[in-house]
Amino acid sequence: MTGFRESPWIMHYDASSCNGCDIETLACLTPLYDVERLGVINTGNPKHADIFLVTGAVNEQSKDVIKNIYHQLPEPKVVVAVGICACTGGIFRDCYNVSGGVDSVIPVDLYVPGCAARPEAIIDGVVKSLDVLEQKQREMAALADCIDRVVYLRAERRDAPEILALQKVAYQSEAELYGDDSLPALQQTLEDLEKDFERRPAREASVPDGRAAVDHPQDQSDRIVFIKAVVNGKIIGSIRGYAIEDTAYLSRMTVHPYFRGRGIGRRLLQEIEQAFPQNRRFETKTGHQSKRNHFQLAKLGYSRYKTEPFNPTVTWVYFQKERKLQPQH
Numbered sequence: 346m347t348g349f350r351e352s353p354w355i356m357h358y359d360a361s362s363c364n365g366c367d368i369e370t371l372a373c374l375t376p377l378y379d380v381e382r383l384g385v386i387n388t389g390n391p392k393h394a395d396i397f398l399v400t401g402a403v404n405e406q407s408k409d410v411i412k413n414i415y416h417q418l419p420e421p422k423v424v425v426a427v428g429i430c431a432c433t434g435g436i437f438r439d440c441y442n443v444s445g446g447v448d449s450v451i452p453v454d455l456y457v458p459g460c461a462a463r464p465e466a467i468i469d470g471v472v473k474s475l476d477v478l479e480q481k482q483r484e485m486a487a488l489a490d491c492i493d494r495v496v497y498l499r500a501e502r503r504d505a506p507e508i509l510a511l512q513k514v515a516y517q518s519e520a521e522l523y524g525d526d527s528l529p530a531l532q533q534t535l536e537d538l539e540k541d542f543e544r545r546p547a548r549e550a551s552v553p554d555g556r557a558a559v560d561h562p563q564d565q566s567d568r569i570v571f572i573k574a575v576v577n578g579k580i581i582g583s584i585r586g587y588a589i590e591d592t593a594y595l596s597r598m599t600v601h602p603y604f605r606g607r608g609i610g611r612r613l614l615q616e617i618e619q620a621f622p623q624n625r626r627f628e629t630k631t632g633h634q635s636k637r638n639h640f641q642l643a644k645l646g647y648s649r650y651k652t653e654p655f656n657p658t659v660t661w662v663y664f665q666k667e668r669k670l671q672p673q674h
């Protein structure tokens with residue numbers, strides 16, 4: 346952590362600033378303020394940066410660039426919105442092509458208001474962001490220390506906000522892989538996900554269009570099952586599944602990028618399979634370029650059986666697995 350504190354590296358991006366906040370940001374580097382003497386480095390490579398400093402409101406042209414840069418910064422990272430335009434959209438927020446402040450596309454940790462934000466305030470924001478960075482670093486180290494104590498539990502509706510936040514982080518790598526962020530997992534809203542906890546896919550499939558399914562509140566067996574991987578009280582992975590007749594359909598296996606490669610995805614799959622002891626067949630799908638998922642599914646006994654175009658960039662590859670039933674005596 347000493348490295349972060351003593352020499353934070355900053356990536357500055359002008360989202361659509363009038364140039365006022367950019368000039369103030371650059372003034373921080375000039376001999377008058379000279380933040381480099383404090384170890385602050387303005388880098389052009391997001392992969393080397395700890396702090397993402399954004400000026401200007403987010404518009405149609407800059408929103409994808411912001412997301413792209415943000416996902417290239419290694420974890421842990423901090424986002425600082427500089428100037429009232431970056432904080433809220435400012436005087437441009439009602440423009441037809443402006444979606445608002447930086448937090449309309451990525452999570453922001455610190456807001457430095459002002460029009461233009463003064464260099465002293467920007468330096469103050471960077472110094473405060475170091476505390477946030479340190480806190481995130483501590484949390485991640487604590488989670489990493491407990492990784493062998495992951496517990497796998499049934500998730501409930503109240504877990505929906507945390508599962509959705511995890512889903513949005515975890516599926517960014519897929520969006521980058523396909524150059525497409527229209528994947529359903531990234532588009533899902535909290536309301537949708539909360540409804541999923543109430544859905545009964547088997548019953549929906551069995552009733553004709555337009556007729557409501559008969560509800561049996563006591564019978565919970567046909568609801569979608571959510572499994573979560575929890576470490577130190579935080580959800581770091583999840584998966585869901587439901588059964589229709591003989592097949593259990595599994596989807597949205599999600600592991601936080603920081604905890605990949607530690608067997609959590611494999612355990613999630615095994616746990617959800619155990620949640621459907623009566624089903625003989627399992628089915629799941631993933632994108633055609635998601636080779637890591639293909640590899641993992643093959644290792645767990647799944648084989649690909651069909652493909653189906655989803656959109657011009659993504660083709661779903663379907664995998665299936667038959668459960669080996671124990672002979673009954």
Ligand code: SF4
Binds near residue numbers: 361
């Ligand atoms: S906050 Fe003011 S100075 Fe900064 S980009 Fe917006 S209009 Fe320009």
